[in-house]
Amino acid sequence: MAKGSEAQYTWPKYVWMNGSIVRWEEAKVHVFVHGLHYGTGVFEGIRGYYDGGYMRIFRLDDHFKRLFRSAKILHMDIPYTLEDLVKATIDLVKINQFKNDIYIRPIAFRGLGSFGLRAKNPVDVAIIALEFGKYLKPDGIKCTISSWRKPSPDSVPIYAKLTGMYVLYHLASIEAALHGYDEAILLDSEGYVAEGSGENIFIVKNETLITPPVYDDILEGITRNTVITLAKEELGLQVVERRIRREELYTCDEAFFTGTAAEVTPIIEIDGRVIGDGRIGRITRKIIDLYRQVVLGRIKKYENWITSIA
Numbered sequence: 001m002a003k004g005s006e007a008q009y010t011w012p013k014y015v016w017m018n019g020s021i022v023r024w025e026e027a028k029v030h031v032f033v034h035g036l037h038y039g040t041g042v043f044e045g046i047r048g049y050y051d052g053g054y055m056r057i058f059r060l061d062d063h064f065k066r067l068f069r070s071a072k073i074l075h076m077d078i079p080y081t082l083e084d085l086v087k088a089t090i091d092l093v094k095i096n097q098f099k100n101d102i103y104i105r106p107i108a109f110r111g112l113g114s115f116g117l118r119a120k121n122p123v124d125v126a127i128i129a130l131e132f133g134k135y136l137k138p139d140g141i142k143c144t145i146s147s148w149r150k151p152s153p154d155s156v157p158i159y160a161k162l163t164g165m166y167v168l169y170h171l172a173s174i175e176a177a178l179h180g181y182d183e184a185i186l187l188d189s190e191g192y193v194a195e196g197s198g199e200n201i202f203i204v205k206n207e208t209l210i211t212p213p214v215y216d217d218i219l220e221g222i223t224r225n226t227v228i229t230l231a232k233e234e235l236g237l238q239v240v241e242r243r244i245r246r247e248e249l250y251t252c253d254e255a256f257f258t259g260t261a262a263e264v265t266p267i268i269e270i271d272g273r274v275i276g277d278g279r280i281g282r283i284t285r286k287i288i289d290l291y292r293q294v295v296l297g298r299i300k301k302y303e304n305w306i307t308s309i310a
């Protein structure tokens with residue numbers, strides 16, 4: 001397989017595009033596509049875990065349900081059903097014969113047609129899957145509060161996972177890296193803690209999990225939902241969804257990110273303040289271990305979240 005432009009990527013042989021499986025080299029779009037110029041696209045990030053000869057894809061349906069919700073907010077009609085795209089994903093994973101963990105990226109975007117800003121051009125859909133390991137350092141990361149704020153919910157549809165939105169997170173994550181940090185934490189338009197540049201955030205205080213509510217300026221994360229469910233049902237922890245003030249980040253007992261790519265990533269330092277004792281917290285460790293068992297389909301109660309491919 002060809003080596004990707006960034007050392008850690010090995011490009012797959014095949015991509016699913018507008019109803020067909022095409023070779024990686026053929027999966028191209030025209031420079032005139034609307035989505036390239038105006039950010040008119042929606043996407044998802046889904047993980048597959050290779051375990052014992054099976055690829056186990058986590059919450060596949062839930063991700064595609066969110067893709068369709070995001071598309072509807074942009075007036076975009078995806079010309080396939082959810083079942084079509086689930087089957088396309090399974091076919092794509094099979095034909096690529098992956099033998100390692102993977103990351104799956106469905107994307108739907110306005111394609112060729114009028115160049116006008118309000119043009120409702122036909123929607124192109126592609127699904128890319130590639131081998132993918134850890135996104136952030138599993139032993140813990142150092143974060144900083146970004147100088148970039150989340151926009152207010154009445155200015156951009158935060159609830160939708162829009163391609164164009166990610167220019168904000170691109171800037172925030174570059175800024176964090178330039179200042180020597182692993183990831184950025186963004187505040188919302190009123191100065192409360194929102195989320196990372198690609199993750200939801202949790203803090204632990206006195207054995208209670210706290211995370212911003214979905215009606216705040218955050219993406220309603222599927223991993224966030226998984227962790228809240230597991231914390232309550234399996235660990236008997238209290239979970240409070242409320243606004244978090246910036247200074248609570250500095251004084252909490254534990255902190256971690258959740259996200260498909262990030263999975264559950266411990267945060268060990270924020271703006272030069274060590275979180276807890278600077279190591280993975282006791283509750284964070286329990287959640288990491290439990291999450292791993294669940295995504296590998298080893299806890300029967302959550303098997304419905306797994307799509308297994310032999």
Ligand SMILES: CCC[C@H](NCc1c(COP(=O)(O)O)cnc(C)c1O)C(=O)O
Nearest residue numbers: 045198199200219221222223259260261
């Ligand atoms: C570059 C975007 C990567 C993408 N980020 C997902 C993501 C999340 C977590 O959502 P979920 O748990 O549903 O994944 C939260 N918030 C933002 C801004 C995100 O981009 C991911 O695949 O994790």
